[in-house]
Amino acid sequence: MLFNMWYVAADLSDITDKPKHVKVLGKKLVLFKDKEGNIACLSDVCVHRGASLSAGRVVDGCVECPYHGWRFDRHGAAVKIPAQVEGAKIPRRARVDSYPVVVKYDWVWVFMGDLPAEERPPLPDFPEYNDPNWRLIRGEYTWNADYARVIENGLDFSHAPFVHPSFGDPAHAVIEDFDVESHEWGAGATVTYLPPMYKGMWKMIRRERTPVRANPSFHMSGGLMCLKVHITKTWSQIIFDVNTPIDENTTHTRWIHARNFMRFGWADRDAKRRVQAIFVQDAAVVEKIQPQLLPVDLSEELSLKSDGLQMAYRRMRRNFIKKGWSIDIDHFKDSEDLKRARVIPSPERNKEENKDIEWVLPTVPVQVITPRKAHLHAAGDEIGLH
Numbered sequence: 001m002l003f004n005m006w007y008v009a010a011d012l013s014d015i016t017d018k019p020k021h022v023k024v025l026g027k028k029l030v031l032f033k034d035k036e037g038n039i040a041c042l043s044d045v046c047v048h049r050g051a052s053l054s055a056g057r058v059v060d061g062c063v064e065c066p067y068h069g070w071r072f073d074r075h076g077a078a079v080k081i082p083a084q085v086e087g088a089k090i091p092r093r094a095r096v097d098s099y100p101v102v103v104k105y106d107w108v109w110v111f112m113g114d115l116p117a118e119e120r121p122p123l124p125d126f127p128e129y130n131d132p133n134w135r136l137i138r139g140e141y142t143w144n145a146d147y148a149r150v151i152e153n154g155l156d157f158s159h160a161p162f163v164h165p166s167f168g169d170p171a172h173a174v175i176e177d178f179d180v181e182s183h184e185w186g187a188g189a190t191v192t193y194l195p196p197m198y199k200g201m202w203k204m205i206r207r208e209r210t211p212v213r214a215n216p217s218f219h220m221s222g223g224l225m226c227l228k229v230h231i232t233k234t235w236s237q238i239i240f241d242v243n244t245p246i247d248e249n250t251t252h253t254r255w256i257h258a259r260n261f262m263r264f265g266w267a268d269r270d271a272k273r274r275v276q277a278i279f280v281q282d283a284a285v286v287e288k289i290q291p292q293l294l295p296v297d298l299s300e301e302l303s304l305k306s307d308g309l310q311m312a313y314r315r316m317r318r319n320f321i322k323k324g325w326s327i328d329i330d331h332f333k334d335s336e337d338l339k340r341a342r343v344i345p346s347p348e349r350n351k352e353e354n355k356d357i358e359w360v361l362p363t364v365p366v367q368v369i370t371p372r373k374a375h376l377h378a379a380g381d382e383i384g385l386h
């Protein structure tokens, strides 16, 4: 699981005047509003005796630990320790990690990592979000699967005829060669495919069986998978979904579906049912994939040209792992929860004024890539590994 990334931790509507517990990257976090109404995100493990801050309450814009009442401000520093005699100094080590928060698309994005602001990736664009020509609906889905497997599934066009009968047709499963366009934080492609005739009210929008153009893409921020489908020359739909790694085998997907046709409220239920059906169909396959985690070694599964966009994702992910931005999940097995709490490092640790602090909780161990077993050359339709 990659850190030094933005992930969606909650819906904006989840944030009330009570602390909100969430889990991202296998780590407990607490979200709350400070005095100005800005959302703060702290590590949810109190550095005193390990209690969950989220089980406490919000007082004066701080979160108060339910065990001994220590209060932490939005930067994670303790500002009150009730058991201290008057005039006693609050130790500087009495602090928890605090992660940057941004609200966008009515989601609460948290930056899980310690990069300074100027080095953090941007959030993905969604120009249709505020465009009145598009009707939006939302939903969510929880998978018992690795988030990288889930993202890849969304980029994979050759599975559609076999997994989604409403979307693809096994008799027309060929994926014509396509180019992948990459940028610093993601990539996209244009794919043409031949869906079956639509059923129900959707018959009205595509009367003839003609090929359809689609733009699948990904962005590392949020584990975003976006699919734009141009059903006709003017009518399109978009699925914009962010995939949050709750832990190594649980993914929480939040999706927004946008359509620029049949923009009436009465068509929402049908659109929602269609999107939900797609997730259920995917999960039946994705939750049983072995190994559960996406391989890091690109030669461990056989990839063809039609898997080009997934390979762009795998390469980008591998580069971030090489930078030391991936948690070595082996530590979850024996130490997390039982022996030792470890946290994702936050930008607070690198601030000049905090440099001399020895933080109470250690940071997560980082995954190290072992060299590839063999150098393989692409042959025929196989995709090259470089």
Ligand code: FES
Pocket: 046, 047, 048, 049, 050, 051, 065, 066, 067, 068, 069, 070
């Ligand atoms: S455990 Fe949080 S104040 Fe003691």
Ligand SMILES: [Fe+2]
Pocket: 153, 154, 159, 160, 163, 164, 278, 282
């Ligand atoms: Fe799918």
